[in-house]
Amino acid sequence: MLSMILSIWGNDLVDTKVAGGVLIVVGTSIGGAMLALPIATAGSGFISSSIMLFVCWMIMTISAFFIMEVNLWLPHGNNMISMARATLGKAGAVTAWVSYILLMYALLAAYISGGSSVFGDLLGLIGIKIPQSLSSILFVAIFGFIVYRGIQLVDYSNRALMTTKMAALFILIFFTLPYLDPAKLVGGNPRLLLGSITVMMTSFGFATIVPSLRSYFEDDVRKLRLTILLGSLIPLICYILWDFAILGALPRDGENGLATIMQRGGSTTDLTHSLSFYLHNHSINGFAHLFTAICVMTSFLCVSLGLSDFLADGLKIEKKGRGNLIVTAVTFLPSLIIVLFYPSIFVKALSYAGIFCVILVVLLPALMVWSGRYHKKFDTTRYQVMGGKLPVLVIILIGLAIIALGVKESLFS
Secondary structure (H helix, E strand, O other), X not given: OHHHHHXXXXXXXXXXXXXXXXXXXXXXXXXXXXXXXXXXXXXXXXHHXXXXXXXXXXXXXXXXXXXXXXXXXXXXXXXXXXXXXXXXHHHHHHHHXXXXXXXXXXXXXXXXXHHHHHHHHHHHHOOOOOOHHHHHHHHHHHHHHHHHHOHHHHHHHHHHHHHHHHHHHHHHXXXXXXXXXXXXXXXXXXXHHHHOHHHHHHXXXXXXXXXXXXXXXXXXXXXXXXXXXXXXXXXXXXXXXXXXXXXXXXXXXXXXXXXXXXXXXXXXXXXXXXXXXXXXXXXHHHHHHHHHHHHHHHHHHHHHHHHHHHHHHHHOOOOOXXXXXXXXXXXXXXXXXXXXXXXXXXXXXXXXXXXXXXXXXXXXHHHHHHHHHHOOOOOOOOOOOOOOHHHHHHHHHHHHHHHHHHHHHHHHO
C-alpha cells in the first residue's frame, strides 16, 4: 500500500496543502470513538477486530470517494444536504438532514457522557467529589463556552489539543508495550464483531468534510484523492496499534476486564481505571488520563461547532447576541438532557451514532451516485469511482445490512 502511494503520488506527498488536508481528515477521524474501540472489540479478539477495522476502513473510504464524485458534479459550496437534494430529490434531502441531526446529537451525548466521566475523575484526583450530573453540566458549560465564542477560539484550542493528543497516544502505546501478553491477542469470538461494527464505522466518520476539502484544494482531483486515501489510512494504523496495545495488555474478563466494562455500559474512565488496576504504572496512568481527556475534548469541540453552524443555517439565526444564545442552547440541551437521565451512555450512544453515520456517509452517497450516474446523467468526466455499477450496489447492500444490524443490536442488546 505504502509503495503504491509513493510511486503514484510521491511529489504530492511533500505538498504542504496536502499535509494540511491529511491532518484535517486525521483530526476529524481520531477522537472520542477511539476510546470505545478496545471496549467494543474485546470480546471478538484482536485478529478478528483488526480485519473488521480494515473492512470498515475500505467501506468508509470508498464512500468518501463517492461523496467526492457527487460533489464534483455540482458547483462549489454544495454540502451533503444540497447533494442529496440534487440527486435524490426532497426525500433525499430530508433523510440527509434528519440523519445529520441525529448523528450529531448522538455523538454529543457520547462525548458529554465521556467528558463528564473524565471531568469528575480529574476532580477526584484533587479530592473533589461531585455527582456525575453536576459534572456533565460543568463540562458542557466550560467547553460549550468555547464553542459559543466561535470558530477562532475552537481552532486555537483544537490545534494545541490535537498536538498533545497524538503525542500522548504514541507515548502511551510505547509505555504499554512491555506489558503485552501475546496470549491475550489470540482467541475471542468473531461473532461478537457484529455488535461493534457501528462503533468501528463511526471511527472513520470523516466523509462529511469532503465537500470542504474540495474547496480547499480548488478542484484538484489528484490531491483530493491522495488526501482522502492517506488521511483515512493513518487513523486505521493508529486504531490497530491502539487495539494491539490495549487488548494485549488488559484481560477480557475479570472485575476490570474489557468485556466486563462493555457489559456495564462502558465509560471513558473505566478504561483508564482498568489500565491503572492491572499495570500499576504511574506514567501509563498519567498519559491514559491525558489522552482520554483530550480525545473527548477535541471531539466535543469539533462536533459542537459543526452542529451549531448547521443549526444556525437551518434555523436562519445569526450567531450574534441573543441569536447565539438560542443556537448554543439548541446545540447542547437535547444531548445534555439525555446524559442526565442516562449517564453511562458512552458506548451505546456511539453505536446509535454509527447507525446514523452509515445512513449519511455510506448508504446515501451510494444512492446519490447511482441516481446521478444512471438516471440523471450528470457529467462524470471530471472524476468517477472505478468499477462501474458493482461497487455502488455492494456499498448499498452493505449499508442496508449494517443499518439493520445496528438497529437490531440497539433494540435487543
